Amino acid sequence: MKSFTVSRRSMLLASAASVAALGIDGAAQAPRPPKPQGDPQPGPPTPDQIRRLAWWRAARFGMFIHFGLYSVYGRQEWAMEKEAIPISEYQQLAKRFNPQPGAARAWAKLAKAAGMKYMVMTAKHHEGFCNFDTKLTDYSSMKQGPKRDLVREYVDAARAEGMRVGIYYSLMDWHHPDGAKCAIDEAARKRFVTYTHGLVRELLTNYGKIDVLWYDGSSPLNAEQWESERLNRMMFELQPDILVNNRNLLPGDFSTPEQRIVAAAHGAAWESCMTLNQSWGYDSADDEWKSSRTIVQNLISCARDGGNFLLNIGPKGDGSIPEETVRILTEVGRWLETNGDTVLKSDPCQPWRPSYAGFTRTGNTLFMHVYFWPGGDVSLSGLQAKVKSARLLKTGQPIQFTQDLYRVHLVGLPMEPPDFPATTIVIECDSVPMQNSDPELRLAKPRGGVGIEA
Ligand code: GLC
Numbered sequence: 001m002k003s004f005t006v007s008r009r010s011m012l013l014a015s016a017a018s019v020a021a022l023g024i025d026g027a028a029q030a031p032r033p034p035k036p037q038g039d040p041q042p043g044p045p046t047p048d049q050i051r052r053l054a055w056w057r058a059a060r061f062g063m064f065i066h067f068g069l070y071s072v073y074g075r076q077e078w079a080m081e082k083e084a085i086p087i088s089e090y091q092q093l094a095k096r097f098n099p100q101p102g103a104a105r106a107w108a109k110l111a112k113a114a115g116m117k118y119m120v121m122t123a124k125h126h127e128g129f130c131n132f133d134t135k136l137t138d139y140s141s142m143k144q145g146p147k148r149d150l151v152r153e154y155v156d157a158a159r160a161e162g163m164r165v166g167i168y169y170s171l172m173d174w175h176h177p178d179g180a181k182c183a184i185d186e187a188a189r190k191r192f193v194t195y196t197h198g199l200v201r202e203l204l205t206n207y208g209k210i211d212v213l214w215y216d217g218s219s220p221l222n223a224e225q226w227e228s229e230r231l232n233r234m235m236f237e238l239q240p241d242i243l244v245n246n247r248n249l250l251p252g253d254f255s256t257p258e259q260r261i262v263a264a265a266h267g268a269a270w271e272s273c274m275t276l277n278q279s280w281g282y283d284s285a286d287d288e289w290k291s292s293r294t295i296v297q298n299l300i301s302c303a304r305d306g307g308n309f310l311l312n313i314g315p316k317g318d319g320s321i322p323e324e325t326v327r328i329l330t331e332v333g334r335w336l337e338t339n340g341d342t343v344l345k346s347d348p349c350q351p352w353r354p355s356y357a358g359f360t361r362t363g364n365t366l367f368m369h370v371y372f373w374p375g376g377d378v379s380l381s382g383l384q385a386k387v388k389s390a391r392l393l394k395t396g397q398p399i400q401f402t403q404d405l406y407r408v409h410l411v412g413l414p415m416e417p418p419d420f421p422a423t424t425i426v427i428e429c430d431s432v433p434m435q436n437s438d439p440e441l442r443l444a445k446p447r448g449g450v451g452i453e454a
Contacts, residue, residue, distance in 0.1 A: 039218075042251040044266040049253055052241055053269050056212070056254075056308065059117035059164060060344050061299060064273055064312035065107055066168075067150070068125045069093040070281040072317030077281030080127050080174055087175060094129065096317065097145035103319025104150070104157035110313075110321060112161045114329035115336035115344070120166030120214045120310060121154045123203055125281070128175025133206070136198050139175055155207045166212030167203055171196060171226060171248060172219050183220035193227050200231060204238040211241075214256075215248040223249035245271075254308070261298060263305035271308035274298060276325055282314040289324045292331035293371055293421035299332075299343055300358040300369055300422075306348040331421065338394055339424050342367040351435035353381055358422075366433040367393070368425040373417035378425065380408040382436040385429035393424035406445060 045053060070077040072093045080090045104121075111119055124130045130140035132151035141150045151167070158165045173179035178192035204210055213235060218226065228248040235242055246252040254269035264270035276295075277286045295311065302309040313325050336343070342360055349361035356372040364385065370378060387408055390399040395418055401410045410425065417423050427433070 039246045039256065040249065040251040041255050041264060042246060042253060042268040044268060045253075049269070052243055053253060055164065056118070056243055057269065058345075060303060060308050061114075061116045062118040062120060062166070062271075062308065062310045063107070063111040063114070063116045063163075064168070064280075064310045065119060065121040065154075066125065066280040066282075066312060066314050067099075067122055067319070068127055068131065068281065069097055069129045069145075070125070070127060071315060072096050074282050074284035074317070076279045076283045076286075077122075077125050077127070077314075079281075090127070091129075091139070091175070094139075094144040097141070099146060099150065099315075099317070099319030101148075101153075103315065104154040105160065106319070106321060107154075107313065107315065108157040108161035108163055110326060110329055111158075111163055114311075114333040115340055116163070116311075118164035118166055118211065119154075119158045120168050120212055121151070122168045122170070123151050124170055124173070124199065125168075126170045126172045126174055126217050128173040128179065130199065132203065134199060134202050136195055136202070137176075151203070151207060155210075164211040165207075165209070166214055167207075167210055168214040168216060169200060169203065170217040171215060171221075172217030180220065182225075189221065189225060193225070196226070197231055197234065201234060201238065204235060204242070209241070210239055212243045212245075213239075214245050215252075218247060218249050261301045261305070261307070263307055267306075269308075271310050272298070272302050273310040273312065275312045276314075276328060279314055280312055282316050282322070284316075287324075289328060291421065292328045292335070295328060295332050296335055296369070296422050297358055297371060300360060303343045303346050303360050304349045304352075304358065335419070335421060338419065339369070339422070342369075342393065342424055342426075349433075351380070351383070351433055353435060353437050354379070361433060364429045364431055364433065366427040366429060368427060369422045370417070370425065371422050373423055375415050376411065376413050378410045378413060380410070380427075380435075381406060382438075382441065383408050383429075384434045384436055385431045388428045388430055390425060390427045392418055393426050394419040399425065406441070 066077055070079055073079050123132055128139060130137060132140060133142040133149040134140050141148060155165050176192065178188040181188040182192040226248060228250045231248060232244060232250060235244060243253045245254055245256050247256060254271050255264050257270060257272045259274055261272045276290055278288045279286045299309045313321060315321050346360040346362050349359050351359045351366060356374065357368050357370045360367045368380065387401060387403050390401050390410055391397060399410050400412045401408055
């Protein structure tokens with residue numbers, strides 16, 4: 001391998017040059033595009049969006065799959081950039097990229113077992129390697145590595161398990177010769193946008209019905225420079241029912257809060273995407289796994305606020321799924337077998353206290369999902385609706401309770417949690433369950449002879 005040493009002087013010169021490029025010392029600035037101001041948010045859904053979003057809102061829970069050359073390297077999908085790996089060195093990973101046949105089928109089976117209803121797989125991540133058959137570059141899984149069309153295998157596998165099919169596509173590209181240059185050179189931008197639109201066209205032409213196009217990585221261009229309006233028009237010509245996210249810098253059909261759960265304003269559709277450990281792409285050293293309880297909690301929080309949950313897996317380079325991933329998703333799936341309808345078919349819900357439980361609702365029925373089982377009794381404060389009955393979902397056991405203005409007190413419960421990783425209590429009410437947790441209530445509360453009555 002060619003090696004070279006970097007003198008202190010050349011390092012200083014290089015950093016002086018980059019400072020100059022930033023215009024910090026007043027040197028002539030290279031033309032730079034305006035920085036994108038964060039992803040735009042979709043507004044209230046239009047009738048056409050309501051129609052296209054119907055299956056997606058009902059699906060609620062999906063699997064995100066980050067898979068590419070970085071899966072072989074095993075240090076997350078940003079390794080190429082974060083470790084400044086030279087392109088010539090990085091692309092050698094393709095030689096070792098040879099996922100087992102049937103790997104995608106195992107992902108889809110796991111998604112189904114976990115109670116998920118759709119999948120979104122990386123067709124091309126920021127590294128630039130295309131996991132599909134394309135006429136536009138040789139940097140693809142068809143021409144290198146496995147010499148197979150991995151998107152085809154994924155699409156077929158997802159459909160075989162009854163999953164809706166989403167495709168992730170990174171606009172940003174660290175490998176393409178124009179991927180960085182496009183920011184400062186108009187001819188390069190034109191070439192790169194033609195390439196980008198061309199790849200999207202292939203993805204939306206060659207694989208039958210695609211349900212979601214999940215853009216990412218809009219750097220270094222803005223919506224106008226990506227020609228995103230034209231891109232979306234082409235997408236809807238090719239796939240009239242498709243859903244598109246907001247990361248090609250147009251509002252799209254749904255917003256994409258990342259690693260956090262934040263409901264969108266105006267009833268707009270939103271999907272929280274999250275990792276299962278701390279990495280999207282496979283990281284052999286990352287053992288920071290979330291528990292199945294945390295996943296159930298997050299799914300409940302999304303459902304409570306009317307959003308979707310897209311949970312990531314990062315298969316290894318051979319396509320196999322890390323053991324912990326299988327264990328966690330299987331536990332979640334088992335819980336959903338009994339509790340699924342209370343989460344996946346619920347309406348937005350207002351109650352939120354106490355902190356050891358989460359809530360979902362269907363009509364007048366409140367589902368209290370207790371994460372940290374306190375023992376023989378469970379309480380709920382400030383419920384405005386009158387409780388008609390309560391029972392444990394897992395066993396059907398009816399629950400005795402008392403209710404006054406301030407508290408519903410559920411008693412006679414088992415000391416050990418009847419379900420894992422959360423126990424659902426079904427609380428039938430006489431109207432839509434709302435909770436009043438207003439601190440003002442304390443003023444009105446009778447003191448029962450303790451201290452001085454107001
Ligand atoms: C972040 C990561 C990117 C990942 C994406 C998923 O933007 O940088 O690698 O694909 O999240 O939402």
